[in-house]
Amino acid sequence: MNRDKIGPAILFILGSLIILDQFFKVELFVLVLFALPMILSIIVLYFFISKKKLSINIFLKNQIFRVNIGNQSIYGITCKIIGKQELDGTANLQKELDALLDAISRKEIDLEYVVITSISNKRKSSSLILFKKCENCEDDIMREFESVSIIAKAVSPHISLVPTPSSNLAIPIPQIFGNISYARVFDKVYDVPKSEDSTVDYDVEIGDITNGKMISSPIGIRSSDVVRHIGIFGSTGSGKSNTAALLSKKLAEIGFNVVILDWHGEFKNLLNDFIVFDRQNIIKINILSQSYGIEDIVDIIGDVLQLTDPQRFMLHLLLLKLKGRPFTLSTVIDTLNQLDEGSNWSREVKYALARKLLLLTSRQGKLVFSNEEDDIEKILESGKYIIDLSFLHNIRLRRLYGLFILKILTDIYFRGKSDKKILIVIEEAHNYFTEYNDFINRIISEVRKFGVGLCIVSQSPSSISAEILKNTNIKIIHSLKADIDKRVISDSLSLPPSMVNFIDKLDIGEAILSAPNIKNPIVVKIKKTF
Numbered sequence: 001m002n003r004d005k006i007g008p009a010i011l012f013i014l015g016s017l018i019i020l021d022q023f024f025k026v027e028l029f030v031l032v033l034f035a036l037p038m039i040l041s042i043i044v045l046y047f048f049i050s051k052k053k054l055s056i057n058i059f060l061k062n063q064i065f066r067v068n069i070g071n072q073s074i075y076g077i078t079c080k081i082i083g084k085q086e087l088d089g090t091a092n093l094q095k096e097l098d099a100l101l102d103a104i105s106r107k108e109i110d111l112e113y114v115v116i117t118s119i120s121n122k123r124k125s126s127s128l129i130l131f132k133k134c135e136n137c138e139d140d141i142m143r144e145f146e147s148v149s150i151i152a153k154a155v156s157p158h159i160s161l162v163p164t165p166s167s168n169l170a171i172p173i174p175q176i177f178g179n180i181s182y183a184r185v186f187d188k189v190y191d192v193p194k195s196e197d198s199t200v201d202y203d204v205e206i207g208d209i210t211n212g213k214m215i216s217s218p219i220g221i222r223s224s225d226v227v228r229h230i231g232i233f234g235s236t237g238s239g240k241s242n243t244a245a246l247l248s249k250k251l252a253e254i255g256f257n258v259v260i261l262d263w264h265g266e267f268k269n270l271l272n273d274f275i276v277f278d279r280q281n282i283i284k285i286n287i288l289s290q291s292y293g294i295e296d297i298v299d300i301i302g303d304v305l306q307l308t309d310p311q312r313f314m315l316h317l318l319l320l321k322l323k324g325r326p327f328t329l330s331t332v333i334d335t336l337n338q339l340d341e342g343s344n345w346s347r348e349v350k351y352a353l354a355r356k357l358l359l360l361t362s363r364q365g366k367l368v369f370s371n372e373e374d375d376i377e378k379i380l381e382s383g384k385y386i387i388d389l390s391f392l393h394n395i396r397l398r399r400l401y402g403l404f405i406l407k408i409l410t411d412i413y414f415r416g417k418s419d420k421k422i423l424i425v426i427e428e429a430h431n432y433f434t435e436y437n438d439f440i441n442r443i444i445s446e447v448r449k450f451g452v453g454l455c456i457v458s459q460s461p462s463s464i465s466a467e468i469l470k471n472t473n474i475k476i477i478h479s480l481k482a483d484i485d486k487r488v489i490s491d492s493l494s495l496p497p498s499m500v501n502f503i504d505k506l507d508i509g510e511a512i513l514s515a516p517n518i519k520n521p522i523v524v525k526i527k528k529t530f
């Protein structure tokens with residue numbers, strides 16, 4: 001029976017007695033004699049029933065409270081958040097509190113946390129309550145409190161958490177806040193990585209789920225998702241190369257061909273069982289080879305040398321005419337001269353094109369572009385290779401050579417010449433992007449169905465084309481410092497605010513992983529390759 005039914009019940013009894021009195025002319029004191037016990041028994045019944053329904057019983061042990069509600073128990077602990085200001089006022093308590101709550105929000109546990117800030121005229125105080133629905137779990141609560149206290153010491157040296165004793169009547173919300181006046185209505189909503197994510201299926205383990213302090217279960221990606229392309233992003237020194245090397249090693253172990261286009265020549269130190277092509281062992285490319293489609297060659301040269309449309313058209317004509325002749329400075333000039341001299345317009349285009357093509361016939365250009373073509377398809381047919389591009393000092397030449405290798409490799413797959421899947425790692429990928437990215441944008445969307453997975457590695461996701469970002473379905477985000485990069489990544493992943501705040505706080509080797517096999521992005525500590 002609830003409280004608002006008592007009044008009507010008593011009125012009903014009184015009304016019935018008055019009617020009885022009218023009909024049977026009973027004495028008033030007899031009526032009162034009847035009515036009183038009835039009313040009393042209703043009140044007693046009410047308290048008895050309501051006590052049975054909701055028994056709240058607060059119990060205290062080591063500052064831990066237990067609240068029994070019906071047959072459920074909640075265990076918890078309340079702690080005052082006490083901030084101590086330095087004498088010279090240098091402690092940034094707000095920042096420390098944010099860091100502490102950030103760290104707590106990353107913990108993967110089944111406890112609930114509530115921050116309560118009470119504000120009155122005289123006092124302002126904040127406290128943290130951690131609690132859990134459970135039975136006999138004082139020890140769990142105490143352990144959690146100790147772990148939170150350790151985190152507080154590490155991330156917020158001027159803030160301490162002091163447990164508040166509860167009485168058996170109430171769980172007090174503390175009134176005094178250290179030696180400073182401090183209150184804040186906390187407005188952040190945290191989306192804590194859920195432990196269910198640890199049950200995802202994967203066959204390429206890359207690390208362990210972490211909350212920044214503790215490591216929980218191992219996690220990885222599915223090799224079947226590799227052809228949906230991988231993006232590894234992070235500032236210098238954040239751990240990108242290690243992650244790319246780890247993926248290369250693991251995928252090679254399960255039968256992928258792996259080719260790394262190594263911009264700075266650092267991978268041979270990370271993967272010493274890969275075959276290395278470098279200055280001593282250069283793969284030579286014949287641009288005029290019969291087997292390469294002219295459209296792709298025009299796009300690659302046009303993108304890297306930033307050719308205008310008329311120059312691209314002229315290049316197309318030039319390549320058609322040059323077929324079967326050596327690609328040397330004199331043949332290029334000769335052939336250009338044979339092309340229609342009809343108008344001033346074409347003469348200007350010709351000279352501008354000839355000037356830009358000088359790069360390919362330069363001393364460095366001749367190291368990699370040659371008529372004595374190597375059988376690249378044979379060389380890279382199967383296995384694991386590092387192609388060290390760092391011996392090419394001219395950046396545009398390095399970019400050209402890298403893209404030609406990419407084209408030749410993808411052609412092998414387009415023609416169905418390999419039944420093994422391949423991972424092509426494009427290190428320092430931002431270097432391949434210019435104002436025009438026709439070739440690389442086309443490749444990334446086409447190669448997927450042919451068993452080719454691209455792994456784009458870059459310290460500057462904001463310099464990568466939107467097309468590429470959209471097409472990398474597995475993203476591994478190491479610490480990023482520049483605001484523009486953080487924004488580009490958080491927009492492309494629709495990251496929750498707590499994770500966005502976190503991108504620049506990740507430690508070396510830590511990364512946010514977003515992949516088709518994982519429901520929500522999670523923080524992972526990547527394994528070290530060696």
Ligand SMILES: Nc1ncnc2c1ncn2[C@@H]1O[C@H](COP(=O)(O)OP(=O)(O)OP(=O)(O)O)[C@@H](O)[C@H]1O
Nearest residue numbers: 234235236237238239240241242508509526527528
């Ligand atoms: N998962 C990891 N665990 C522990 N240490 C790591 C991890 N990943 C990288 N490191 C260490 O961090 C340092 C930088 O790593 P790495 O070269 O992979 O970073 P990077 O982002 O590729 O840097 P850069 O852009 O300068 O090439 C190295 O000393 C490496 O040993």
